[in-house]
Amino acid sequence: MTQAERSLQLTNALRDAGVRITRQRAALLEVLSVADDHPDAIELHRRAEIASPGISLSTVYRTLTALEEQGVIHRHQFEGASARFEHANADHHDHMIDVETGEVVEFCSERIEKLQAELAKELGYEIVHHRMELYVRKTQN
């Protein structure tokens, strides 16, 4: 499936869910699908203005909330920073945040996930979702 097909499929699904695809929303969807980093609302606003000049910050926030509710994007609240977003089409993963640069690296560990589930079960719980963030620094040499 090409990128254009995937994009069309997504907008159709959103329309079916009652989410109107306006110029502003199309711009944000494009910006999000292209992004390979984890931008915050302000940065997304900046990027969306290129395709949709005059788009307001409230629209950005409202759209991000709507897309999150539809499961199209994920919202992350890293320490001491405003919320950062990413497209949800990748597999589940967790994050390492470079404390010097703010750069985010994705990683995944089946083994950790399994241990988490076991620990929860032992205490009589099931996991609804989890958050695991490693605040890291580049090792010398």
Add this chain to the structure above:
Amino acid sequence: MTQAERSLQLTNALRDAGVRITRQRAALLEVLSVADDHPDAIELHRRAEIASPGISLSTVYRTLTALEEQGVIHRHQFEGASARFEHANADHHDHMIDVETGEVVEFCSERIEKLQAELAKELGYEIVHHRMELYVRKTQN
């Protein structure tokens, strides 16, 4: 060592670090050392008012920041909630948050910690600190 001795030792250490022990701070330290839950600033303010009537919320916030800087307490930013605090005299642990009740359960896994360190190392990082939160629900039956 008795509780009273531990408390005296702590206030002496704080004084040595240049942190004056005022009536308000003593009240907060007492409230924090007695708490077996993870209260937020508003709740701590409420509790501190018993020992120190009229204590202001700003003083609570300022003191919490100071105590955190001294390593006396830990600050947790769980999802969709204001910061919650706990005394730092226990061993390292992570948290499960019951999404229905907001109740917090502490847990610890050497194995997970080890895996985290390995994963970071593989990517050329060392862990400064981490955050692992399991948002859970009581299992039926």
Add this chain to the structure above:
DNA sequence: TTTCATGCAAACGATTTGCAGGGGT
């Protein structure tokens, strides 16, 4: 043509801060 979405400005809630007076040490 009926909603739902937008832009603007104002509201929000948690937390921080400037200032003048008070209290540890």
Add this chain to the structure above:
DNA sequence: ACCCCTGCAAATCGTTTGCATGAAA
């Protein structure tokens, strides 16, 4: 005495919301 700490009120910052207008469907 010195200067840090307090209470108050106002400021901050990211985010949300009320409202009148505009545009998907």
